Amino acid sequence: MFADPTVIAEYQKLVAEIRQHDDAYYQEDAPKISDADYDTLRRRLEEIEIQHPELVSKDSPSQKVGANPSKGFKTVQHAVPMLSLGNAFEDDDVADFLNRIRNFLKLPESVEIEIAAEPKIDGLSCSLRYQNGKLIQAATRGDGVTGEDITANVMKIGDIPKEISGDVPEFLEVRGEIYMRRDEFVKLNEEQERNGGKIFANPRNAAAGSVRQLNPEVSAARPLRFFGYALGEVSKPIAQTQDGIRQELKSWGFAQAEPQALCRTADEVLEYYRRIEAQRPDLPYDIDGVVYKVDRIDYQERLGFVARAPRWAIAHKFPAEKAVTILHKISIQVGRTGALTPVAELEPITVGGVVVSRATLHNEDEIERKDVRVGDHVIVQRAGDVIPQIVSVVMEKRLENSEPFVFPHECPICHSHAVREEGEVVWRCSGGLICPAQAVERLRHFVSRLAFDIEGLGAKIIEEFYEEGLVKTPADIFTLEARDKGSLTPIRKREGWGDLSAKNLFESIDRRRTISLPRFIYALGIRQIGEATAKRLAEAYLTFDAFYQAMVEAANQESESYQQLLNVQDVGAGVATDVVAFFAEDHNRDALDDLLAQIQVQAFVPVKIKDTPVSGKTVVFTGTLVTMSRPEAKARAESLGAKVAGSVSAKTNFVIAGEDAGSKLTKAKDLGVRVLSEQEWAELIAGY
Ligand code: IVH
Numbered sequence: 001m002f003a004d005p006t007v008i009a010e011y012q013k014l015v016a017e018i019r020q021h022d023d024a025y026y027q028e029d030a031p032k033i034s035d036a037d038y039d040t041l042r043r044r045l046e047e048i049e050i051q052h053p054e055l056v057s058k059d060s061p062s063q064k065v066g067a068n069p070s071k072g073f074k075t076v077q078h079a080v081p082m083l084s085l086g087n088a089f090e091d092d093d094v095a096d097f098l099n100r101i102r103n104f105l106k107l108p109e110s111v112e113i114e115i116a117a118e119p120k121i122d123g124l125s126c127s128l129r130y131q132n133g134k135l136i137q138a139a140t141r142g143d144g145v146t147g148e149d150i151t152a153n154v155m156k157i158g159d160i161p162k163e164i165s166g167d168v169p170e171f172l173e174v175r176g177e178i179y180m181r182r183d184e185f186v187k188l189n190e191e192q193e194r195n196g197g198k199i200f201a202n203p204r205n206a207a208a209g210s211v212r213q214l215n216p217e218v219s220a221a222r223p224l225r226f227f228g229y230a231l232g233e234v235s236k237p238i239a240q241t242q243d244g245i246r247q248e249l250k251s252w253g254f255a256q257a258e259p260q261a262l263c264r265t266a267d268e269v270l271e272y273y274r275r276i277e278a279q280r281p282d283l284p285y286d287i288d289g290v291v292y293k294v295d296r297i298d299y300q301e302r303l304g305f306v307a308r309a310p311r312w313a314i315a316h317k318f319p320a321e322k323a324v325t326i327l328h329k330i331s332i333q334v335g336r337t338g339a340l341t342p343v344a345e346l347e348p349i350t351v352g353g354v355v356v357s358r359a360t361l362h363n364e365d366e367i368e369r370k371d372v373r374v375g376d377h378v379i380v381q382r383a384g385d386v387i388p389q390i391v392s393v394v395m396e397k398r399l400e401n402s403e404p405f406v407f408p409h410e411c412p413i414c415h416s417h418a419v420r421e422e423g424e425v426v427w428r429c430s431g432g433l434i435c436p437a438q439a440v441e442r443l444r445h446f447v448s449r450l451a452f453d454i455e456g457l458g459a460k461i462i463e464e465f466y467e468e469g470l471v472k473t474p475a476d477i478f479t480l481e482a483r484d485k486g487s488l489t490p491i492r493k494r495e496g497w498g499d500l501s502a503k504n505l506f507e508s509i510d511r512r513r514t515i516s517l518p519r520f521i522y523a524l525g526i527r528q529i530g531e532a533t534a535k536r537l538a539e540a541y542l543t544f545d546a547f548y549q550a551m552v553e554a555a556n557q558e559s560e561s562y563q564q565l566l567n568v569q570d571v572g573a574g575v576a577t578d579v580v581a582f583f584a585e586d587h588n589r590d591a592l593d594d595l596l597a598q599i600q601v602q603a604f605v606p607v608k609i610k611d612t613p614v615s616g617k618t619v620v621f622t623g624t625l626v627t628m629s630r631p632e633a634k635a636r637a638e639s640l641g642a643k644v645a646g647s648v649s650a651k652t653n654f655v656i657a658g659e660d661a662g663s664k665l666t667k668a669k670d671l672g673v674r675v676l677s678e679q680e681w682a683e684l685i686a687g688y
Contacts, residue, residue: 003048003051003052003054003055007048007052008055010048011045011048011049011052011055014041014044014045014048015045015060015061017041018038018041018042018045018061019061020032021033021038021041022061042061042514042600042602045060045061046602046603046605047603049603049605050542050543050603050605053605053606056605060605073148073149073150073212073214074148074149075142075146075147075148075149076127076137076139076142076146076147076148076149077145077146078127078139078142078144078145078146078147078232079173079232079233080173080232080233081144081145081308082125082127082141082142082144082147082175082232083144083305083308083309083310084144084308084309085291085309085310085313085314085315086309086313086314086315087289087314087315087316087317088314088315088316088317089316089317089319091270093314093316094266094269094270094273094292094314094316095266097292097314098113098115098266098269100311101113101294101299101303101311101312103629103631104302104303104311104629104631104632105299105302105303105629105632106625106627106628106629106632112264112265113294113295113296113299114241114262114263114264114294114295114296115262115263115264115268115269115292115293115294115295116241116242116243116246116260116261116262116263116292116293116294116295117260117261117262117263117269117272117273117290117291117292117293118229118246118256118257118258118259118260118261118290118291118293119257119258119259119276119283119287119289119290119291120287120288120289120290120291120315120316120317121177121179121227121257121285121286121287122179122202122203122204122285122286122287122288123177123178123179123180123203123204123207123208123227123285124140124141124177124178124179124204124207124208124211125140125141125175125176125177125178126138126139126140126141126150126154126175126176126177126178126211126226127139127141127147127173127174127175127232128154128160128173128174128175128176128228129171129172129173129232129233130164130168130171130172130173130174131170131171132168132170132171133163133164133165133168134162134163135151135154135155135160135161135162135163136151137149137151138150138151138153138154138155138160139151140211140212143449143450144308148212150211150212152216153210153211153213153216153219153220154178154211155216156216156217156219156220156224157178157219157224157225157226158225159224159225159226159255160226160254161252161253161254164252164253165252166251166252167238168252169234169235169236169238170235170236171233171234171235172231172233172234172235172238173231173232173233173234174228174230174231174232174249174254175228175229175230175231175232176226176227176228176229176230176254177226177227177229177257178207178211178224178225178226179203179204179207179224179225179226179227179285179286180203180204180206180207180210180222180223180224180225180285181203181223181225181284181285182203182284182285182286183284184223185200185202185203185206185223187223188200188206188222188223189206201354201355202286202354203285203286204286206222207222207224210222210224211224225255225285226254226255227254227255227256227257228249228254228255228256229246229256229257229291230245231245237297239297240296240297240298241295241296241297242293242294242295242296242297242300243262243295244297245297246260257287259275259276259279262295263292269292272290273290273316276290277318280318287318288317288318289315289316289317289318290315290316291313291314291315291316292313292314292316293312293313294312294313299312300312302632302636303632304635304639307532317383319383320352320381320382320383321351321352321381321382321383322351322379322380322381322391323349323350323351323356323379323380324349324377324378324379324380324394325346325347325348325349325356325377325378325380326346326347326375326376326377326378327344327345327346327372327373327374327375327376327377327378327390328345328346328347328374328375329344329345329374330342330343330344330345330361330367330372330374330405331343331345331412332408332412333437334411334412334413334429334435334437334438334441335438335441336438336441336442336444336445336525337428337438337525337527338411338428338429338430338431338432338435338438339426339427339428340407340408340411340412340418340426340427340428340429341360341361341362341363342360342361342362342363342364342367342405342407343358343359343360343361344358344359344360344361344372344378344390345357345358346358346359346378346380349380351380351381351382351388352382354382356380356382356388358388359380359387359388359389359390360387360388360389360390361390362389362425363425363426363427364407364420364425364427365425367405367407368404370390370392370393371393371404372390372393372405373393373398373402373403373404373405374402374405375398375399375402376393376394376397376398376399376402377393377394377397377398378390378391378392378393378394379391379392379393379394407427408427409427410429411429411430411431411435411437413429413431413435413436413437414429414431414434414435414436414437415431416429416430416431416434416435417430418430433587436466436467439466439472440462440463440466442525443462443466443471443474443477444459444462445523445525446474446477446523446524446525447462447477450519450522450531451519451522451523451525452512452515452519452523453512453519454477454508454509454512455504455508456501456504456505456508457477457505457508457509465480470483473591473594473595474523474591474594474595475591475594475595475597475598477509478509478513478595478598478599479598480506480509481506481509481510484502484506490502491505512599513598513599513600514599514600514601514602515599515600515601515602516538516601516602516604517538517541517542517543517544517547517601517602517603517604518531518534518535518537518538518604519534520544520601521534521537521538521544521547522534524582524592526578526579526582527578527582528574528575528578529575529578529579532570533570533571533575536568536569536570536571537568537571537579538604539604539606540564540567540568541604542603542604542606543601543603543604544596544601548583548592550564550565551565551579551580551582551583552583552584552589554576554579554580554583555580555583555584562576562580565579565580610640610641610688612640612641612642612685612688613684613685613688614637614640614641614642614653614654614684614685615640615641615642616641616642616643617641617642617643617653617654618642618643618644618645618651618652618653618654619637619642619643619644619645619652619653619654619655619656620644620645620646620647620648620652620654620655620656620664620668621633621634621637621644621655621656621658622648622655622656622657622658622661622662622664622665623657623658623659623660623661623662623665624658624659624660625656625658625678626658626659626678627678627682628678633656636685637685640685640688647664648664648667648668648671648673649671650671650673652668652671652673653673653674654673654674654675654676654681655668655673655674655675655676656675656676656677656678656681657675657676657677657678658678
């Protein structure tokens, strides 16, 4: 259904109006209308966008998720998502990576796939946007889609060109890593110590802490540096290879992580890895591995992405660093869904530059398998940002009177009995709502980075506020300021707080009164609903009201709503049971209703699907394809908006029959489904 001209006119007027109000509010700090009136405008805009996704442009206010007041960092919507990398640890993982690429691209062994290799710097990623050669914006990665605007701070980093000249595209995003050199980090910590400032655990933390300073003068005084290693959005291609991009970046003044190499075979790749591993202590900056990237950009484009990582690149990590220390105690932590996790309390020890005093022991079976006992000397390992782990016990040093650990069968916090269901490794507290540990964990999850992302409301504070009855439910967070106003013991008077920190906290809570649907669903903390599934649900239901209602109806497994839920990608019977169970609980619905009275959940605006001859169509590939591998054919069809099915039915729109096609082809003919040869398929989608 296409929008009629009156709707288009109304939409355009709304966009202009909302932008003006955004500016008045965010830039000038002088709103011209009430929040409620503003919300009405936003809601109408969203309604139109849901009905007419074809109208949504990239600069619609709806695409700018929750821009923050200029007091904190503003948010930046990345034009091209900032991805992470898959990891390889063993040589075999690297071989698998190279084989996957070869198979995907369907290249014979005789064709070499060149790999650009370079060190993986341990810093924080940053996207720099240049317009006509001028640096106009810098953003952190954030959750990959929305980052923080750190332009003011980045302008002070000497290593980053503010202006570039030569054959520069009209707009260009340079991606790279902000980091600190080891020697400069040591000097900074010495200075901090003299001045009574914060001591940083490692160069990475120091770099991150320095970039996220609200006062650019503070970050200007910090020895920050930058390496450029990839591109984001560009108005025209700058090179045909990764190596070409590096050279171009270098010529524009972007430092590069050295030493780099162009490798032709798996052996050359591994040789590079070992060479860098040996040089690691001598490099002036911390690295945690190396990165391999397919050199040819046309290959990169064909390979595309899976979830959050490109198929054409991988990080080959150095082995985790290890150390031996003493295990003093095994304590039990209670998670948000009641899972009891054993935690090793250790004699503090430095592992890879970070002091470790706790490590995970995973579960009962793991403790038994490794036979870990209190008093043991244990080998602790830490890899990157992963939680430290206990690898094994130094048996020679075991005390004579040591005894095997007995896993508790009750919750250490609320003392409800714990259950370990058949086939599960996890013991769970059965206390549900009465268990304060679960409640605190749920709140922590609720405010965490990928959920409501409330700055200044860290784990410790949540726990304190919960214990004092200040915040018992999510809705309480949003009524905190109002209640604080009449309080005899206001937050600003608490130990460790002041007028400014209290004000900042209320402001960061206020900034999150509007939230996107995927974040909101994730924030609810329903078992098995991670970030990816939350997004799938948002895509399927578009508004929270629709989702809520459908989930209540889905309690009846005979209902259409239940079937519809099972049709959502990534949702199987197990996940469906957990979601439905959540909405079936009266207290969850009560808590939700209270919360919804305080906040706005934005409707999900689907990304406009490209209009192609195959969008919305169901296609089936069969037989041997000659020009493409199956995975590439599937990825390409999906990127053009088609659904790729495994079997032929009356609902199939096209069957693409390669060589030696068999029963699927016969079935397609029987059902009268349109059959295309590989060549015809290629012609149909050419140019999209
Ligand atoms: S390439 C499409 N190259 O590692 C992804 N990343 O664990 C482009 N990183 O988010 C990334 N050094 O922040 C690339 N030489 C390098 C890197 C590098 C560090 C970071 C980057 C990325 C993270 C993934």
